[in-house]
Amino acid sequence: MLFILASCGGQKTEKVRLAEVTRSVFYTPLYIALSEGFFKEEGIEVDLKTTWGGDKTMTALLSNGVDIALIGSETSIYVNAQGASDPVINFAQLTQTDGTFLVSRDKTDEFSWDQLKNKTFLGQRKGGMPQMAGEFVLKQKGIDPKKDVNLIQTIDFANIPNSFASGTGDYVQLFEPQASIFEKEGIGRIVASFGKESGRIPYTTFMAKESYLKKNAETTEKFTRAIYKAQNWVESHSSKEAAASIQDYFKDTELSIIESSIERYKQQQSFALNPVLDEEEWNQLQAIMDEAGELPKQTSHQELVNTKIAEKVTKNH
Missing domain, CATH: 3.40.190.10 (Periplasmic binding protein-like II)
Known part of the structure; x- marks a missing residue:
């Protein structure tokens, strides 16, 4: 569901309910989008909650408890294999390695x-x-x-x-x-x-039901644009600056540890530089699932990945 809230100035703010699978420095670009006001710039108010685990996060998405989930791409393959009438679609990539x-x-x-x-x-x-x-x-x-x-x-x-x-x-x-x-x-x-x-895999992506993406195309584009702004910000700023920006999301963690954690992820290129989930990474994901004996069936990139939103955002930015 999408809620429209009228602000004092008459401008409408769109509310998006977002679930993250865990709270980790691994998701630094998401917290940057929040702390640096990129969602607000796009007219979006994000209600973020941590759901602690893939099963719980996907359940929240499927039951309409949230609009968008930040979770491993493998979960969309599992749901699709069960014959979902409203498939879960990956539309924006956040991380590109294991974390x-x-x-x-x-x-x-x-x-x-x-x-x-x-x-x-x-x-x-x-x-x-x-x-x-x-x-x-x-x-x-x-x-x-x-x-x-x-x-x-x-x-x-x-x-x-x-x-x-x-x-x-x-x-x-x-x-x-x-x-x-x-x-x-x-x-x-x-x-x-x-x-x-x-190696490179679409480790954590933003996903939503296909029906949500169709009904809320403009909101999803704005959301993705805010993420892309944050990805560029992380790439162009130091780990120290990023740590200071997201410190409120890790209040019990020393600033120096947040900084070193971000630097470690930056050094191994864990943060995706843009939100486009390409086919090569998608195939690598399935190869890893197959090797583990967990791939229910081969699923094409076109079936569960929507790159049009991310490609439009990166082209126009």
Whole structure:
């Protein structure tokens, strides 16, 4: 649903209900769009809520609890495979690599991937992008995630950090800033980046029901334009400036950790430079899903990705 609110000056502000799958520095361009007023410039008021996990986020979208979801593209493939009459369409890409880091409880300076063998690995949800990208990388490194490690996947997404902090697992996959927080607190040490190892994929995208995009074409274009402005802002400003801008979204995290986390993501080019989700990345996503045994069926780029909005926005900016 789209709500129209009349402002004091008579100008209409469009309200968009947005759900993010987690709260992470990985989504810096989104918070920049909010903090730097890019949504407001477009006449949009974004009501942002964190839904903590792919299943919960997609449920909120399908049940009309939100208008737009920021979530892994794989979820749209799962929904489509179930025969959705109103398919979920990816229309703007935010991140283009995996956003997780491998954190080791052992703080030795020398790391090699074979150290994971016969160890307990606190993994992510089965079928979720973090877990599939993680398994993809492990296999590239000669490790069978089903046989060579003791893989734990029974812990709810939001509780994984606390579980590791309380002593579960030798290794864990974490987003920033949580990974750096644990490193500073002496709980573990960042030893590898899954983003660097797994290559370019449409890891997190903005998506909405096809019916919403048709009914709210202008609003979706404005939303995408604000995101593109934020992507350009992140690219042209320092990590220190970005950290200061989004600090209110991480009030319990030290500014220096926010800054170093943003810099880490910038260095490995995790933030998409524009919102266009191209076909090559889409095919890589499905290759990773297929490798994990989680791809229900091959789905064409044209079927679940709308690039027209993002292409129009980038062409006219």
